[in-house]
Amino acid sequence: MKRAKSMISTAIAIGVAVGTLATFNAAEASQITSWDMSSVEIGPSTTVTDPDFVFDQYNYIPEGSLTDPNTGAVATGGFMPSGYAKYVVGANFFTNGAMTWKERDTQGPGLSIVNNDDVTGENCIMSAGWNPDSTPDALEMSDWWGVDVKQCSDPWQSSKRFKMVSYVLDGSVDLTFQVSETATEEIYRILEKYGNHTGERVTGYTTQLGFLDANGNFTEALPGQGLSFCLRNGSKFSNTAPTPSSMANQGELDSLMAHGLFGAPDKHHTSSGYFNPYVRATFGLLAGETYIETTGLSQVHRDMFGEWLPADQMKGGYFFDMDGIVYTDNALMASCDGVFDEAAALAGAPNAGCDGTWVTYRESVDVVDNGDGTWTIPPSVGTDVRQPIPVDAATLEAWANDPLWIPGDIDDLANVNVNSYMTVGNIDSWPTNDGNGNASFTIRITPTFDATVAQAEPGTTDPQDFVVSITAPTTVTP
Structure with a gap:
């Protein structure tokens, strides 16, 4: 999907988009209850050099508390295997992408819904597992990984982000969620890490809120239908006057490469980035009510490497x-x-x-x-x-x-940390409503390559040189 961008009267449009607080009918609100895995299947482990799982001291969890999603084996002796596991996601089991995680303080299926955080009361979509800092006084490594289920308010760098990856260019990856009616409209923080595993360079990606029908066909939600990207305080973005990420606070609307690669010291980082100690590498974002699209990768990255690198070309x-x-x-x-x-x-x-x-x-x-x-x-x-x-x-x-x-x-070159917020409500107007106070919605993410704007990596003669299979500018039409 290619959206027209207007640079005219941007300042006025931003003021309207950010300044309009949501209004809603309390009887029409909804709460996310679970990740719908009915169109999800288990994929094989990505570490296959040793077919036998290796148990080690750094993967401690309470005995019997975790089942390996690939084999069904229950953790014994207080340890869980090393290695990555994944769930393949996408409509009709097309392997367009996956949820991935490493079995340490994150556990299968890799994603969880938190309603009413036990410290702050907030809601979020985040990784599954436990807070590794919940046993700060532990003296033994085997006691260090924690006992408390992950919460939105867990400390910085406690593996809070669920990890989504795309395997194909211009193919969508879908996350579908079940919801139920509640008394209030709910705001959710989305804590995501998104990875380029397409085997191709990527110039951008689009995230949409919408609905899947029984045949796996996706329809983007309509403005006012009850699915909205928003700021932390619930102020909804506008499709007619989308808001750039430069107008939001850090942590509200971002797509950031690891600070260890690019960026100046800040409140979380005492050291500067390896490749550039001044400028953070990001995708610019433009947020509407029902979609967020990228506006290009930072020049500090493109001048060194060209467009976004895939994981197999690190x-x-x-x-x-x-x-x-x-x-x-x-x-x-x-x-x-x-x-x-x-x-x-x-x-x-x-x-x-x-x-x-x-x-x-x-x-x-x-x-x-x-x-x-x-x-x-x-x-x-x-x-x-x-x-x-x-x-x-x-x-x-x-x-x-x-x-x-x-x-x-340097695998962080293939990943970005994505921060956003959304509101959920008014499920009576959703096409997925079952008439009994339950419904579902889908978050769809689609990577793209556009040769008309792509910048080549130094040492290549043409942007097309680093694309394996795409031979013309490509856009996405859901």
């Missing part, structure tokens, strides 16, 4: 494992200026799997042991200051012999 990185636990976040210290092969790198290939030069965007690659279990990592200098510094052969040899230095894909 850039290579060399990471420093600061705490000796490979599952936790590691510091990106160097990157491969060339084609990178992660499997070859982990197998000990020459030059750590990079067919070009290893470089760093930091001041240096010398980490300092502070003697208290922490390390001081040199700050980034970024492309706005100077070109990256090549890493010498002696340093690469030392890294290859040190288990704390790990080559791997």
Whole structure:
């Protein structure tokens, strides 16, 4: 779906869109009760190098409390297997995408609905599992992962986002939810991580609110029908005067790449991004009442890499494992200026799997042991200051012999953290209403590639060079 964008009288339109508070009839409100998985099937684990699950100390959960979605096995001995699992989602079981998660503090089916958060009372759609910070006084690793079911108000960096990925370009991924009538219209925060696993470059994506019929046909909701994207306070956006993400507070309407890659320090991040220490890489968003569409990827990303990278074409990185636990976040210290092969790198290939030069965007690659279990990592200098510094052969040899230095894909380049809010109500007007106070709605997300606006990655001659199968500008028509 291609929507016309008007830059005329933007300031006036924004004021109307943001300033109009929702009004509603209390008898016509609805509450999300569950993720409807009737059109969802279990996919195979994505880690298949060892067919036997590996139990380890970092995946502790209470004995018997979790069932493996792929095998049906119940966790025993207090541990759950490592590895990724996924549910395939989409109308009629087309494998357009999936819900994915790693079995640590997130558990199957990867998504949960929270109504009336036990601290703040808010509602959200978030990952399933438990809060890893709910046992802050634990002394043993086996007690660390927590006991409290995840809530909207859990701390920052506690794996709150459900992970959706798209497998095909211009193919939609659908999440359908069951709802029931309540006394008030409800606001839901949507905590999502969205990944490009299409095998193609992507210039943008569209998210729509609407309904699926019995044959899997999707219809976008009408304005005023009871499904609305909104601000945190419930102010609904307008389809006729959509609001850009630049006019919303951070956390209300965003599509952000990981701060560890791009961005200046802020209240959550004491260090700056590796590739650029000043500018955050984002997709701009334009939000209407029933849809949110992207307006383009940040130039800071496009100047380095072109359009959005898919997960199977990742850039290579060399990471420093600061705490000796490979599952936790590691510091990106160097990157491969060339084609990178992660499997070859982990197998000990020459030059750590990079067919070009290893470089760093930091001041240096010398980490300092502070003697208290922490390390001081040199700050980034970024492309706005100077070109990256090549890493010498002696340093690469030392890294290859040190288990704390790990080559791997910079997989966060294929993901964005998406923040949005929505209201749910007035189910009497929904085509899915069953007449007994129950109905369903669908959130649909569709990635696209538009060659007319695409910017090539430096080193390629044409934007089309990085697209595998698309040969013409493409739009989405639901």
